[in-house]
Amino acid sequence: MSGISFVLNGVPVISRSEASCRMLDVLRDEFQLTGVKCGCGEGECGACCVLLDGLLVNSCLLPIGRIEGMQVTTIEGFSKTKRFDVLSRAFDACGAVQCGFCTPGMLLASEALLSHNQDPSEAEIREGLSGNFCRCTGYGMIVEAIQMAAAQNKTGEAGGLW
Amino acid sequence: MVKRPTSLRQALLFLQEENTAPVAGCTDFMLGSRAREPVFLDRIVELSQVAHDGSGLSIGSGCTFTALQSMEIPSALRDAARQIASPAIRNIATIGGNICNASPAGDTLPVLYALDASVELKSLQGTRIMPIQAFITGRKKTAIEKGELLTRVVIPDFTGIQWFRKVSARRAQALSKCTIAACLQVEEGTIRDFRVAFGAVGLTVVRSIETETLLRNQSIAEAKRIVPELLSAYSTLLSPIDDARSTAEYRRRVCVALLGDFLARNL
Numbered sequence: 451m452s453g454i455s456f457v458l459n460g461v462p463v464i465s466r467s468e469a470s471c472r473m474l475d476v477l478r479d480e481f482q483l484t485g486v487k488c489g490c491g492e493g494e495c496g497a498c499c500v501l502l503d504g505l506l507v508n509s510c511l512l513p514i515g516r517i518e519g520m521q522v523t524t525i526e527g528f529s530k531t532k533r534f535d536v537l538s539r540a541f542d543a544c545g546a547v548q549c550g551f552c553t554p555g556m557l558l559a560s561e562a563l564l565s566h567n568q569d570p571s572e573a574e575i576r577e578g579l580s581g582n583f584c585r586c587t588g589y590g591m592i593v594e595a596i597q598m599a600a601a602q603n604k605t606g607e608a609g610g611l612w
Numbered sequence: 613m614v615k616r617p618t619s620l621r622q623a624l625l626f627l628q629e630e631n632t633a634p635v636a637g638c639t640d641f642m643l644g645s646r647a648r649e650p651v652f653l654d655r656i657v658e659l660s661q662v663a664h665d666g667s668g669l670s671i672g673s674g675c676t677f678t679a680l681q682s683m684e685i686p687s688a689l690r691d692a693a694r695q696i697a698s699p700a701i702r703n704i705a706t707i708g709g710n711i712c713n714a715s716p717a718g719d720t721l722p723v724l725y726a727l728d729a730s731v732e733l734k735s736l737q738g739t740r741i742m743p744i745q746a747f748i749t750g751r752k753k754t755a756i757e758k759g760e761l762l763t764r765v766v767i768p769d770f771t772g773i774q775w776f777r778k779v780s781a782r783r784a785q786a787l788s789k790c791t792i793a794a795c796l797q798v799e800e801g802t803i804r805d806f807r808v809a810f811g812a813v814g815l816t817v818v819r820s821i822e823t824e825t826l827l828r829n830q831s832i833a834e835a836k837r838i839v840p841e842l843l844s845a846y847s848t849l850l851s852p853i854d855d856a857r858s859t860a861e862y863r864r865r866v867c868v869a870l871l872g873d874f875l876a877r878n879l
Contacts, residue, residue, distance in 0.1 A: 454614055469614045470646050492643055493701055494785055505678070505703040511642045512704070515614040516635075516652050562699070580784035581698025 454518050458483075459527025469515025474498045476514045477524060485525035485554040489583070496582030499555035500524050506562035508581070525554035533561060536608045537599050544595040548586035555582045560596050564612045568603060570596070616652040620659070620763065624736045626651045627759050634761055636674050637705035639697075640713045659708070659763060668768040673708025673761070680707065686727060686767060688774040688793050692719045695778050698785050708762050714748045714816070717788045721748070722811035723776055724765065725819045726793040732764040733757075741766070751815040772797025772805060773878050777870050781857070788812040789858035790867050794874045803827050803835055808871055813852035813863050820849055832879055839875050843868050 453464035458481060467476045474491075477483045477500070486509050489497030493508040500509045501523040528534050537560055540546075547553050556579065563570060563578030570578065575596050576589070584592060602608035615632070617623040626632055633648035635641045636659075641650060653659060659674030662683045669685065677693040685693075696702055696710075696719050710720045711731065721744070729744045733756060744765075747755050756762065775794045780786035791811035797804040806827040809819040823845050827835050852863035 452613065470650060472642065493639060493697070496698070496700060499700055502704075506700045507704055508639075508700045511637075511639045511701070513635075513638055513642060513646075513650060515616065515650060516638055516654065518614050518616055559699070577784070578699060581700045 454514055456517050456519060457521045459523060459530075465514050467514050470513045472510060473500075473512040473514050473517060473522075474509040477509060477522075483524050483526050487551060487554070489551070493581075494583070495552075496555040496559065497552055499558045499582065501528070501558055501562060504562075504565065506559055506581075523558070525557060528558060528561060532609065533564075533611045536602060536611060537561065537595070540595040540598040540602070541592070544591045544598060546587060546591040546595040552582055552584040552586075556584065556592055560592075560599070563596065564600060564603070568612045569600060572597070614652070615649065616655055618655045618657075620656055620734065620761070621736075623651055623653060623656060623761060624734065624759065627761065628736065634712075636709050637676065637701075639701050639705045640709060653708075653761070654704075668766055671707060671765045671767065673711070673763055673765065674706050675708075676704055676706050677702035686723070686770065686774055688723045688726070688776040688795075689720060689767075691776040692723045692778070692791075692793070695719065695784075707765060711744070711747070711765065712754055712756060712762055714750075714752050714754050716751050716815055717791075717812040719778060719788060719791060719811065721817045722791050722793040722809040722819075723774075724767070725809040725817045726795050726807045727767050727770055727774070728807075729768075730766045731762055732766060733760045734763045735760045745817070745819065748816050770795055770797070770805075775874050775878075779866055779870075787857060790852070790863045790870075792867060792870045792874070794871065796874075796878050798832065798879075801832055803830050803832070808846075808874075810846075810850060810867050812857075813850050813867060818850060820846075823849060835875075836879055839872065839879070842875075843872050846871060 455464050477486050487497035489495035493511040498509040559582045575593050603612050615626045631648050632651050635650045636653045659672045661672045663670050680693050710718050724744045730741050731747045732741050773796045778791050779789045793809045795807040806824050809817050826842050847868045850864050852860045854860050
């Protein structure tokens with residue numbers, strides 16, 4: 451079996467899974483990256499979010515063959531970046547993490563949002579997070595955390611990362 | 613070996629093989645039986661082109677809903693695409709997939725019916741074009757044949773008012789209870805064109821050209837007088853069902869009310 455090559459958190463890898471296998475399962479089982487969660491298995495909750503060539507996607511809805519040759523960033527990879535440092539401090543400061551189940555997806559959705567829109571309004575933040583469910587926080591604190599990160603980015607406190 | 617062609621021809625050759633299925637964003641494929649071998653279309657550049665040729669707009673079937681947001685497309689189609697699912701799904705799901713899945717609740721469909729869209733189908737044997745209402749034949753059924761790919765949606769220009777509303781339980785990640793796409797063109801106080809299509813209230817989109825003629829060529833004053841009769845005609849015409857998302861009565865009443873609202877604002 452020749453395998454399916456892609457770049458995972460900056461590292462070229464080869465999956466031995468079948469083309470139709472769910473990316474979520476390949477990441478968790480074959481590559482032992484358990485930051486992606488199966489919350490619903492049907493693209494409704496966002497707990498399985500990753501970045502695919504920089505775009506937010508649900509890994510439960512992608513067969514591994516579909517991502518051949520592409521760049522995948524999971525929360526494990528994103529957690530090594532300065533942007534993650536800013537976001538995670540903001541999440542911490544605002545109380546945006548309770549059980550933590552939605553958090554990897556929320557952080558990647560935040561990153562995807564700020565990458566495309568450095569100064570989002572509250573409505574734009576909520577729209578950017580509209581594919582990510584949280585059962586604990588009621589979303590308000592997560593929105594504040596993103597606002598905090600965006601404000602820090604604007605003032606240069608965050609070093610103009612976005 | 614992963615079947616992920618970079619050319620249309622290679623895709624069509626793959627699709628000749630037994631037990632293959634064309635897929636693009638995969639958001640519907642992954643929820644289905646996944647029994648067939650996927651032929652991934654996302655690398656075929658010609659399927660994601662948007663071009664205007666003077667009389668109409670051609671939208672490649674591989675265009676994702678996110679990509680469409682930054683293109684010059686009809687405003688009603690933009691409104692429909694913008695409200696589908698979530699950012700993560702819009703980033704990979706395509707207009708071609710929305711059409712070929714032919715869900716009764718597909719959000720782009722009433723807009724495409726109201727704008728008189730056609731679809732282009734290609735196979736190794738040739739090309740055919742058909743109106744979307746002929747292409748979608750039933751609930752999740754289309755006229756696509758083995759070895760064929762939907763390559764483009766063609767939308768004739770419409771210069772009047774166009775409008776789309778989606779009614780659903782949430783503002784995101786919600787399958788529609790009902791949808792309405794309406795178009796109105798008024799010239800010198802006379803209604804030149806009126807079209808309305810309803811989604812999620814039948815096995816396929818409901819559009820009645822016969823009922824639309826009630827308003828065509830009427831003066832605005834006369835049209836306003838006819839509106840109650842028109843709304844009554846649609847109330848009779850629509851026969852939605854009760855299901856997990858909504859009731860027949862709610863769907864009928866809301867559709868008629870939305871049409872009345874559209875006409876009240878624009879006549």
